[in-house]
Amino acid sequence: MHTAGQTRSKAVPRGRAKPADPAEALKPLEGMWYGAGAVYPSAYGPGREWRSHEHTEWLWGKRFLLHHWRAHLDDAPFEGLTVYGQDEHGGYFAQQYDNQGTAVRYQVDIAAGHWRLKGEAQRAEYAFAPDGRTIDITWEWRDGRSWKPLCERRATRAQNGGF
Numbered sequence: 001m002h003t004a005g006q007t008r009s010k011a012v013p014r015g016r017a018k019p020a021d022p023a024e025a026l027k028p029l030e031g032m033w034y035g036a037g038a039v040y041p042s043a044y045g046p047g048r049e050w051r052s053h054e055h056t057e058w059l060w061g062k063r064f065l066l067h068h069w070r071a072h073l074d075d076a077p078f079e080g081l082t083v084y085g086q087d088e089h090g091g092y093f094a095q096q097y098d099n100q101g102t103a104v105r106y107q108v109d110i111a112a113g114h115w116r117l118k119g120e121a122q123r124a125e126y127a128f129a130p131d132g133r134t135i136d137i138t139w140e141w142r143d144g145r146s147w148k149p150l151c152e153r154r155a156t157r158a159q160n161g162g163f
Contacts, residue, residue, distance in 0.1 A: 022086040023062040025110050028128045029084070030056050030065065033135070037153025039073055042141055048073040050153050059083075084108065122150065133157045 035052035039045075052071035059066055065084040070077070080098030087093055092108035094117055106117040106124075115126040120142070127136040134157070139150040 022065075022084075022092070023058070025086075025092065026065045026084050028113075028132060029067060029126075029135075030058070032056075032158035033155040034158060035069070035071065035137075035153050035155045037137070037151060039151040040149050042148065042150055043143065044141065044150065045073075048076070050151060052153075052155075054155065123147065 033052075033054040033056070035050060035054055037050045039048045039050050041047040050071055050073060052069050054067065054069040056065060056067040058064070063085060067082040067084065068080070069082075070079045072078070078099065080096060080102075082094050082096040084092065084094050092110055094106040094108050095103070096106065097103050104119055104122070106119045106122075109116040109118070113128045113130065115124075115128075117124040117126070122139060122141050124137060124139045129135070135155040136152075137155060138152050140147040141150040142148075
């Protein structure tokens with residue numbers, strides 16, 4: 001029963017920790033970025049150079065982070081959107097869509113300065129520099145037996161918030 005002077009709090013079911021604030025955990029990716037790196041030959045295609053402009057912003061309410069990228073793999077356009085958020089169990093996810101018709105969901109493990117995205121056929125590691133200016137990103141793909149390099153790139157935060 002609620003009486004005067006008491007504050008109400010949301011109840012958390014027993015055996016389940018209260019989820020962390022997704023805005024705080026996902027904040028390092030917020031902003032505008034330039035990407036550059038290499039895509040290696042794989043089942044997905046030939047080796048190519050990666051160049052991208054990327055913009056990450058919050059959906060109103062700061063529950064989901066929207067990451068939009070426009071990349072050029074040599075001269076081939078590659079564009080997509082990833083929605084980062086927190087599920088009902090307090091875990092993080094990334095739901096990715098691209099202009100090639102791919103829609104895939106990744107489990108995201110977040111530790112200080114380091115994110116791991118895990119999917120059935122691909123996985124990635126994001127290493128955030130302590131000053132927040134760069135992210136070193138590596139992707140791998142699974143050929144059914146083992147994990148193989150897919151691409152490596154560095155994202156550099158755009159100066160003054162713009163391109």
